[in-house]
Amino acid sequence: MLRLSFDEAKKLKEKWGTPLMVVSRREIGEKFAILNDYLPGVKMYYAVKANAHPDVLKTVKEFTDRFDICSPQEILAAKSIGVQSENMIHTNPVKKPEDIRFAVEQGVRWFVFDNEYELEKFKPYGSDVNLLLRLSFPNPDCVVNLSYKYGVPPDEATGLVIKAAEMGLAVRGLCFHVGSQNLNPYKYTDAIAECKRVFNSLALHGIYLDFLDIGGGFPVEYIEPIMPLRRFFSPIQEALDSYFPNITVIAEPGRFIIGDAVNLVMTVVGKSKRNNVWWYYVDDGLYGSFSGRLYDHCDYLILSEREGPREQCIIAGPTCDSFDVIYHNTVMPQLEIGDTLIALSMGAYTAASASNFNGYPPARTVVVD
Structure with a gap:
């Protein structure tokens, strides 16, 4: 955690004035090092929505070239600092058709959906785009319950993926978000186990997924202390090793990186x-x-x-x-x-x-x- 001394703060204040947001490159790098150590097989996509300031994005890009974007402006912000479109994932589950078209024209090929009406918007692109189905795992114990607005119940997932396949669309995997500033690592492990059940159900129908996005929500310290990070991430990595040892797994940390x-x-x-x-x-x-x-x-x-x-x-x-x-x-x-x-x-x-x-x-x- 960055904690400026008052001497440091006053020097910066004298140079730049206030209010002043002071970003630590070292702290950002340490967060990526923690993720690489504790979730070694997981590819990290920085969630641009957490803080999209150009200097923040440039600093984050020193440690990852993968970005989670949700809108045309976030695509342009990422591209402006040299992020390649193939390294972006569009995680907004509900989009305007013109926003999908813009993203595809910009070279984005990975998208999230959570309902059958969204699938209709992807029909013009067929199997040229890769889709992830977002599952809902409500979590009233986190700061922001992100399954309130988006996500399909796991029991409905198999039918929705089959429908997408019948439409000629390529559903490559599942994604979820257990909530922002989530303090309980077992919310992730429960979700990972449920995703494995959906993978198995689809395999019985001849549909084999190869991609899992475990979202973000990893906590940072505000006023109250949080669990030691090794203890937090250990059960998540154990669940991934147990259920998904041979597929691509990604995460979308935003708050954890910059908070x-x-x-x-x-x-x-x-x-x-x-x-x-x-x-x-x-x-x-x-x-x-x-x-x-x-x-x-x-x-x-x-x-x-x-x-x-x-x-x-x-x-x-x-x-x-x-x-x-x-x-x-x-x-x-x-x-x-x-x-x-x-x-x-x-x-x-x-x-x-x-x-x-x-x-x-x-x-x-x-x-x-």
């Missing part, structure tokens, strides 16, 4: 005591980098270098909207205008959903080390 490789450096721009509670106003907020508080349901640890008693306070963003309050009930030492604050683990689903509301641009991003 805790980024710190946000902010400045206290105002303060006020209202109803006997300190309000501190900072130069980033819910309409900016802290959009992840809304869309990603995350809490971020905010650090101050000041010491002394910690008091209940409210931390608010810079816009004129009263909704723009980062924390309504937190504790901090008494802060002063001009103070530097550091928020940890700010890399995933933060800048990705930041806006220009009220004329405040998203935080600048810089890559260090």
Whole structure:
């Protein structure tokens, strides 16, 4: 996890101003090294949606040439840094026909679907494209249950793949996503075992799959600690070794790669005591980098270098909207205008959903080390 010192943060602040997203190349590289060690047979496709800043993508490309994309703009973003189309997988299960056409014209050949109506959109391309059927594994215990919106129940998978084959389409494998910021590795093992059942069922019908995508959702540390990563990944690798020793297996890490490789450096721009509670106003907020508080349901640890008693306070963003309050009930030492604050683990689903509301641009991003 990247944890800037306040001396480092102040030097960067002096050079670049705030709000400032500071990305650690070293931390990104360490995450890929962990995945290579703990899931050695799995090919990693970076999930562009987690953080698509050009400098982040360029840095990620130093460690993988495979990218998970979901839209025309993400295709173009990946191609702009030299990613080859054959190294992309389009994982959005529901797409406009024109988006499929654009992707095919750009050279993308791997796509995900989860219903029979989506298959009709692929008929013009026949077996020229490779399809993965997304299965649903609901997981209310993760931060974002990604099977709520997409995925077919496993019991319906065999019939849907047979239908695709009858249409002349090439279903090559299965995929799933057990949920974002998933803390339980056995959700993966259960899903892997169920995928093996579907593989076997299809083999009885003469359809042999050779590809499995286990999605993303690997956790990073925010405020609460997470399981040691070796313990987390070990049962997943054991399940893959047991059920799928001889096929291509991929994963789509996004948060795990970039989440805790980024710190946000902010400045206290105002303060006020209202109803006997300190309000501190900072130069980033819910309409900016802290959009992840809304869309990603995350809490971020905010650090101050000041010491002394910690008091209940409210931390608010810079816009004129009263909704723009980062924390309504937190504790901090008494802060002063001009103070530097550091928020940890700010890399995933933060800048990705930041806006220009009220004329405040998203935080600048810089890559260090």
